[in-house]
Amino acid sequence: MVTSTAIGGTLQYGYNLAIMNAPTVFIQNFVNETFQERWGIQLGVYEVTLIWTFIVSIFSLGGFIGALIAGPMSVRFGRKKTMLLNNVFLLSSSLIAFLSRTARSFEMIIISRFLVGINAGISMNVQPMYFGESAPKHLRGAVALSSAVFTSFGLVLGQVVSLRELLGSEPCWQYLLASNAIPGIFQLLTLPWFPESPRYLLIDCGDKKACLTALRRLRGGEVQREELDEILQEQNETKGECAKQPWELLTDRSVRWQLITVVVLSCAMQLCGNDSIYFYASYVFQEAGISAGQIQYVTIGTGMCEFTACILCNLLIERLGRRLMLMGGYVLMIGWAVVFTVALSLENLATWMPYLSMTCIFTYILSFGMGPAGVTGILPTEIFNQTTRPAAYMIAGSLMWLNLFIIGMVFPFLVSGLGQYCFVPFGAVCLLTALYIQMVLPETKGKTLSMITKEFYRLNYRGQMNMYPEGKQAQYQLAEIIHSTAL
Numbered sequence: 001m002v003t004s005t006a007i008g009g010t011l012q013y014g015y016n017l018a019i020m021n022a023p024t025v026f027i028q029n030f031v032n033e034t035f036q037e038r039w040g041i042q043l044g045v046y047e048v049t050l051i052w053t054f055i056v057s058i059f060s061l062g063g064f065i066g067a068l069i070a071g072p073m074s075v076r077f078g079r080k081k082t083m084l085l086n087n088v089f090l091l092s093s094s095l096i097a098f099l100s101r102t103a104r105s106f107e108m109i110i111i112s113r114f115l116v117g118i119n120a121g122i123s124m125n126v127q128p129m130y131f132g133e134s135a136p137k138h139l140r141g142a143v144a145l146s147s148a149v150f151t152s153f154g155l156v157l158g159q160v161v162s163l164r165e166l167l168g169s170e171p172c173w174q175y176l177l178a179s180n181a182i183p184g185i186f187q188l189l190t191l192p193w194f195p196e197s198p199r200y201l202l203i204d205c206g207d208k209k210a211c212l213t214a215l216r217r218l219r220g221g222e223v224q225r226e227e228l229d230e231i232l233q234e235q236n237e238t239k240g241e242c243a244k245q246p247w248e249l250l251t252d253r254s255v256r257w258q259l260i261t262v263v264v265l266s267c268a269m270q271l272c273g274n275d276s277i278y279f280y281a282s283y284v285f286q287e288a289g290i291s292a293g294q295i296q297y298v299t300i301g302t303g304m305c306e307f308t309a310c311i312l313c314n315l316l317i318e319r320l321g322r323r324l325m326l327m328g329g330y331v332l333m334i335g336w337a338v339v340f341t342v343a344l345s346l347e348n349l350a351t352w353m354p355y356l357s358m359t360c361i362f363t364y365i366l367s368f369g370m371g372p373a374g375v376t377g378i379l380p381t382e383i384f385n386q387t388t389r390p391a392a393y394m395i396a397g398s399l400m401w402l403n404l405f406i407i408g409m410v411f412p413f414l415v416s417g418l419g420q421y422c423f424v425p426f427g428a429v430c431l432l433t434a435l436y437i438q439m440v441l442p443e444t445k446g447k448t449l450s451m452i453t454k455e456f457y458r459l460n461y462r463g464q465m466n467m468y469p470e471g472k473q474a475q476y477q478l479a480e481i482i483h484s485t486a487l
Contacts, residue, residue, distance in 0.1 A: 001194040001218065002143060005083055005130060006150035008187025008273060009123040012090065012180055013063075014151040016116050018158025019176050019301065022168035023066050028052050030173075043177030051106070058110055059117040060405035062177070066121020067397030071390035073122065075204065075243045079130035079197045082122065087180040087184045089119040094181035101174040109177070116180060123378070125397040129389060132381025133197040134218055136227060138270045139447060144381055148374035149310040156303040203235045203386040204243070230448050234385055237450070246391045247459055257459040258383045259392065261441055265326070265376045266396040268433040270403035272333060274368040286356060305362050309369025321445040322382075323437060329371020330434040336364040337427035344420035382444040383452055 093115035100108035135143035161170040167176035195214035202211035340360035442455040
C-alpha cells in the first residue's frame with residue numbers, strides 16, 4: 001500500500017523538482033524562438049530569465065493551491081480516493097507538456113507546471129495523513145516517514161532521468177517533462193486494490209464493518225484489541241464533531257500549541273536553506289576542479305545523500321524518537337552552515353577550501369534528511385485528532401509551499417547582497433527552531449493521541465491541569481452482545 005501510494009504521490013514532488021534543471025537552456029531557447037516566430041521579437045537575457053523564473057515558480061503556486069484543496073477533498077472523498085482523483089491533474093499536466101513543443105507554445109509549459117504543482121500539493125498533504133491513520137502504533141513513524149523517503153527517491157530518479165544520455169538532451173525535453181505520467185499510471189493500476197484509511201471509515205463514515213475489514217487486510221490477520229480500543233477512544237472523543245476548517249483552528253485554544261508547532265516546523269523546513277544549497281552545488285563543484293561535463297553526475301550525489309539520510313531516519317525514528325531526530329538535524333545544520341560560511345570566506349586562501357565547501361554541501365543535506373525532511377510531515381498526524389487533522393495539514397502544506405516560493409524569489413538577492421554570508425540567516429532559522437523544539441515539543445513516539453493531547457493540554461491551559469477532561473474509555477468487546485444503543 002505504501003509503495004503504490006507513494007510512487008504516484010510524494011515521489012512526484014521530488015521528481016518534478018529535479019527534472020527542471022537539465023532542460024533550462026533548451027526551454028529558454030524555445031521561449032525565445034516562439035517569440036521570434038510569433039512577433040519577430042528577439043528577447044534579451046533578462047526577459048528570458050524572467051519567463052523561465054515564472055515557469056519554475058508556478059510549480060510552487062500550484063502546490064499552494066493543492067494544499068488548500070487537499071483538506072476538503074480528503075474529508076469529502078476519503079484519503080485513498082483523493083490520491084486517485086489527484087492523477088487527473090497529473091495526467092492533464094503530462095499531456096499538455098508533451099504537446100507544448102508541437103504546438104509551439106511555452107504557455108502550455110506554464111499551465112503544465114501549475115497543474116503538476118497542484119498534484120504535488122495534494123499528495124504532500126493527503127499521503128502522510130493516509131499512512132499515519134492506517135499504520136499500527138509501533139510502525140506509525142516509520143510508515144509515515146516513507147513519504148520523505150519516496151520524495152528523496154523521486155529527486156534522485158529525476159536527476160538520473162535528466163542525464164543528457166537519457167532524456168536531458170535538446171530533442172527530448174518535452175518527453176522529460178511528460179515522463180511524470182508513468183508513476184501516476186502505476187498508482188491508478190495498483191492503489192484501487194488497497195483499503196481506505198480505517199480511521200476515516202470508522203470516525204468520518206461511521207462504518208465499523210468496513211473499518212474492521214480494512215484493518216484485517218492491512219494487518220494480514222486478526223486485529224489486536226488495543227488498536228481497536230485506541231480508534232474507538234478517538235471516535236468517542238470526537239463524537240458529534242464535524243471536520244474543522246483552518247480558521248476554526250486559529251481560535252481553538254485546545255489546539256493552540258499544536259498549531260504553533262506545525263506552523264514553526266513547516267516554515268523552518270523551507271527557510272532552513274536546504275533547497276537553496278542545491279543552487280550553490282554547481283558553483284562549488286566547479287571551484288573544486290570538477291569539469292562542467294561531470295558536474296551533472298556529481299550532482300546526483302546530493303540527491304543520493306538526502307535519499308540515504310531519509311532511509312536511515314526511517315530505520316532510527318522508532319528507536320530514537322521524533323524529538324531527538326528533529327532537534328539533532330537542526331543542530332547539525334547549524335554547525336555545517338557555520339563551516340560552509342567560513343569555507344566560502346576563505347576559499348581563495350587555501351587550495352583545499354573548495355573541497356571543504358563540497359563536503360559541507362553533502363553533510364548539510366544529510367543532516368536535513370536525517371530529521372527535518374521526514375519527521376516534520378508526520379507530526380500533524382500524531383498531534384491532531386480526526387476532526388482537526390485535515391485542516392492542520394492544509395495550514396502546514398500552504399505554509400510550506402508559500403515559503404518555498406518566497407525562498408526561491410529571495411535567495412538570488414540574498415546571494416548578491418550577503419555574498420559568502422548568505423547562509424547566516426539559514427543558520428539563525430535552524431538555531432531558533434532547535435530551541436523551540438527543546439522547549440515546547442513533547443516526544444510522540446509510541447504514544448496514543450490521548451496521551452499526546454494531555455501533554456499539550458499543559459501548554460494550552462497552563463495551571464489548569466486538574467481540569468483535563470478524562471472522558472469515557474471506549475472499549476471494543478469481541479463476540480459479546482451489548483444491549484445498548486450507545487456503543
